[in-house]
Amino acid sequence: MSSPFLEATALSCERDWRLLFENLDISLDAGHMLQVSGPNGSGKTSLLRVLAGLRQPTSGQIRLQGKPLASRNGDLANDLLWIGHAAGIKGLLSAEENLAWLCALHRPASREQIWGALEAIGLRGFEDVPCHTLSAGQQRRVALARLYLDSPPLWILDEPFTALDKHAVSQLEEHLAAHCRSGGLVILTTHHSLSCMPDGYRDLDLGQHAA
Numbered sequence: 001m002s003s004p005f006l007e008a009t010a011l012s013c014e015r016d017w018r019l020l021f022e023n024l025d026i027s028l029d030a031g032h033m034l035q036v037s038g039p040n041g042s043g044k045t046s047l048l049r050v051l052a053g054l055r056q057p058t059s060g061q062i063r064l065q066g067k068p069l070a071s072r073n074g075d076l077a078n079d080l081l082w083i084g085h086a087a088g089i090k091g092l093l094s095a096e097e098n099l100a101w102l103c104a105l106h107r108p109a110s111r112e113q114i115w116g117a118l119e120a121i122g123l124r125g126f127e128d129v130p131c132h133t134l135s136a137g138q139q140r141r142v143a144l145a146r147l148y149l150d151s152p153p154l155w156i157l158d159e160p161f162t163a164l165d166k167h168a169v170s171q172l173e174e175h176l177a178a179h180c181r182s183g184g185l186v187i188l189t190t191h192h193s194l195s196c197m198p199d200g201y202r203d204l205d206l207g208q209h210a211a
């Protein structure tokens with residue numbers, strides 16, 4: 001039997017000598033969406049950063065496509081896309097330039113593809129203005145436009161709905177569910193209740209795993 005796309009066993013995470021969670025097991029495969037919930041400070045962002053390889057767990061193992069995450073030197077972007085809580089957008093660059101720069105290293109995108117993604121995320125007409133002139137929700141959309149470009153199967157998204165208006169929230173929910181329906185995987189944190197969930201939806205409440 002093939003191994004799960006992402007498998008974490010007995011994960012624990014400590015920050016500033018405080019144990020946030022321990023003995024966490026996660027197994028995700030094509031089509032799964034994992035919503036990590038829990039109170040402020042319960043360790044949701046910390047868990048996502050650990051799963052994205054941006055932070056070492058205090059203990060436990062993570063395997064991605066059967067290989068230890070720690071052994072994946074620089075090729076993680078082939079399998080996963082991380083979009084953090086901060087939009088991570090450079091204010092002096094335009095939306096198009098930001099996306100070209102973000103994609104350049106692993107999955108270069110053409111100007112047409114980038115403009116198509118910006119149109120899909122509702123930024124038509126804002127492609128070439130400096131991002132510092134965009135609203136918070138528009139800047140968030142620039143970051144999320146990467147989900148409309150060629151992207152790896154696993155999306156790890158920390159509070160992706162922050163600053164989005166109602167229409168953009170439901171559009172993004174639908175896009176995430178469609179990604180799962182077509183064989184992708186999503187791990188996300190949000191304090192908002194999802195109204196569009198794929199069959200492979202599951203919830204992990206860190207409030208119940210608090211150490």
Ligand SMILES: Nc1ncnc2c1ncn2[C@@H]1O[C@H](COP(=O)(O)OP(=O)(O)OP(=O)(O)O)[C@@H](O)[C@H]1O
Nearest residue numbers: 015016020038039040041042043044045046047189
């Ligand atoms: N940069 C940091 N340095 C030290 N401790 C940190 C840092 N960031 C977070 N922490 C601590 O780790 C704990 C978990 O933080 P984390 O951001 O993972 O929680 P969260 O569940 O995502 O919270 P929220 O719902 O507020 O976003 C918090 O108690 C916080 O004090």
